[in-house]
Amino acid sequence: xxARPTRPGGRSxxxxxxxxxxxxxxxxxxxxxxxxxxxxxERAGVNPTSVYRRWGDLQTMxxxxxxxxxxxxxxxxxxxxxxxxxxxxxxxxxTHYSQPVNAALLRAGAATAGEVESDCLRNRRxxxxxxxxxxxxxxxxxxxxxxDFVIAPIIYRIIFSPWTxxxxxxxxxxxxxxxxxxx
Amino acid sequence: xxARPTRPGGRSxxxxxxxxxxxxxxxxxxxxxxxxxxxxxERAGVNPTSVYRRWGDLQTMxxxxxxxxxxxxxxxxxxxxxxxxxxxxxxxxxTHYSQPVNAALLRAGAATAGEVESDCLRNRRxxxxxxxxxxxxxxxxxxxxxxDFVIAPIIYRIIFSPWTxxxxxxxxxxxxxxxxxxx
Numbered sequence: 001x002x003a004r005p006t007r008p009g010g011r012s013x014x015x016x017x018x019x020x021x022x023x024x025x026x027x028x029x030x031x032x033x034x035x036x037x038x039x040x041x042e043r044a045g046v047n048p049t050s051v052y053r054r055w056g057d058l059q060t061m062x063x064x065x066x067x068x069x070x071x072x073x074x075x076x077x078x079x080x081x082x083x084x085x086x087x088x089x090x091x092x093x094x095t096h097y098s099q100p101v102n103a104a105l106l107r108a109g110a111a112t113a114g115e116v117e118s119d120c121l122r123n124r125r126x127x128x129x130x131x132x133x134x135x136x137x138x139x140x141x142x143x144x145x146x147x148d149f150v151i152a153p154i155i156y157r158i159i160f161s162p163w164t165x166x167x168x169x170x171x172x173x174x175x176x177x178x179x180x181x182x183x
Numbered sequence: 184x185x186a187r188p189t190r191p192g193g194r195s196x197x198x199x200x201x202x203x204x205x206x207x208x209x210x211x212x213x214x215x216x217x218x219x220x221x222x223x224x225e226r227a228g229v230n231p232t233s234v235y236r237r238w239g240d241l242q243t244m245x246x247x248x249x250x251x252x253x254x255x256x257x258x259x260x261x262x263x264x265x266x267x268x269x270x271x272x273x274x275x276x277x278t279h280y281s282q283p284v285n286a287a288l289l290r291a292g293a294a295t296a297g298e299v300e301s302d303c304l305r306n307r308r309x310x311x312x313x314x315x316x317x318x319x320x321x322x323x324x325x326x327x328x329x330x331d332f333v334i335a336p337i338i339y340r341i342i343f344s345p346w347t348x349x350x351x352x353x354x355x356x357x358x359x360x361x362x363x364x365x366x
Contacts, residue, residue, distance in 0.1 A: 032294070033242060059216060111215070111294035113343045121343050148336040148356065155343075156335035160296045160304050173331065179362075 012054075018044035019051060020065050027104045037061070062108040070096055072123045082135035083178055089131060090150050090170035093124075097158040098165065107159055124151050141177060149177055201227035202234060203248050210287045220244070245291040253279055255306045265318035266361055272314060273333050273353035276307075280341040281348065290342055307334050324360060332360055 022043035026035045037058050041048035055061035070093070077088035097103050109120070128146040132138040150173045157165045205226035209218045220241050224231035238244035253276070260271035280286050311329040315321040333356045340348045 033240075057216070107294050107296060110342050111290050113290060145359075148339075149332060149359065152336040152339035153331040155339050156331075159293050159342075160338075176328075176332065 015044075015046050015050055015054070018046055019061070023062060023065050024101045024105075027108075028101045032062075032104050032108050059108070059112045062105065063112045065105065070120065070123070072126075076127060076130060078134075082131065082138065083174060085131050085135075086146065086150065086174045086177070087171050089127065090154065090174055091167075093151065093154055094165060094167075094170050097154070098162075103158050103162055106155070110159060121151075139178065145177065150174055198227075198229050198233055198237070201229055202244070206245060206248050206288075207284045210291075211284050215245075215287050215291050242291070242295045245288060246295045248288065253306070255309075259310060259313060261317075265314065265321065266357060268314050268318075269329065269333065269357045269360070270354050272310065273337065273357055274350075276334065276337055277348060277350075277353050280337070281345075286341050286345055289338070293342060304334075322361065328360065333357055 019040060022040045023035070026040060026043060035058070037051050038048050040058075040061075041051050044051075051061065055064060077085040077092075079085055079088070097106060125143050125147055128143040128151075132141055132143060132146070150170075153173055154165065154169065157169070202223060205223045206218070209223060209226060218241070220234050221231050223241075223244075224234050227234075234244065238247060260268040260275075262268055262271070280289060308326050308330055311326040311334075315324055315326060315329070333353075336356055337348065337352065340352070
């Protein structure tokens with residue numbers, strides 16, 4: 001009946017938190033290509049067997065860890081101005097991925113993507129839907145347009161040319177959404 | 184005078200071609216995660232030492248091979264209609280990455296991107312510039328807009344949700360560029 005075992009989170013949640021911290025530290029120190037499961041397990045102070053049992057391999061583990069990054073329960077911007085909300089939301093995304101460790105996790109996640117939609121990207125689509133639904137006037141925008149014209153260019157640039165992303169990126173991309181011929 | 188020297192490209196070009204074919208076959212057969220340099224060398228019929236000497240490691244090799252994929256010397260669409268040219272150009276890109284092996288190479292390339300601009304993406308920006316410069320009226324568009332609003336969403340979807348890319352994707356994205364308030 002209950003989704004909650006007697007030990008809520010317990011050892012399992014502690015292992016995930018320790019492994020996540022270890023992966024982030026090691027990626028910053030040595031870069032994604034240099035890290036291995038035994039190295040992560042040692043840094044996290046857990047048995048490598050626990051890591052293999054939970055994730056199977058390094059790539060799966062990194063992909064899973066990467067989806068932990070932007071808290072899906074954080075409050076969304078709510079300024080009563082759709083354009084401003086979208087700008088703040090996109091800025092948060094830019095700020096998040098401007099940290100080299102987050103960009104490295106994103107690139108590592110990209111390498112194993114393509115089979116199922118990642119939690120991270122599903123969450124962005126849900127958030128875009130919420131922002132649009134809440135607005136008194138959504139200007140004919142739909143979540144897929146927000147993904148294509150705001151999120152995709154940010155992700156693309158973070159992956160392939162992070163030096164082209166700055167504080168002008170989010171407002172410029174959101175501005176583009178509002179440049180349409182009025183409907 | 185001839186584009187064909189006595190040893191066209193010579194050993195080096197032959198090694199690249201054999202390695203490229205081997206990587207593509209192996210990625211299709213076994214997936215990116217399973218392949219190794221000795222495996223590629225064996226399939227290509229070259230000495231693993233040649234592969235290590237040229238590329239250093241597997242990830243660098245795959246990244247380099249990935250940039251070989253869309254021939255930068257191929258003719259660009261030239262219909263005397265900028266919108267149609269951009270649609271055909273974007274459709275070519277979609278078709279290219281709709282082949283699973285090309286999508287796999289793109290994802291593998293993403294994992295090691297971010298230090299320097301890849302040849303592949305630099306070529307796309309050059310092509311966008313050429314298409315815009317050649318047009319009698321470029322509608323105020325610049326190459327960065329074409330990258331952000333056409334190429335980025337295609338690449339993003341190919342990497343993270345390839346099942347959302349179809350024959351409507353390219354004309355829809357290019358159409359968005361032409362929806363602006365007239366300048």
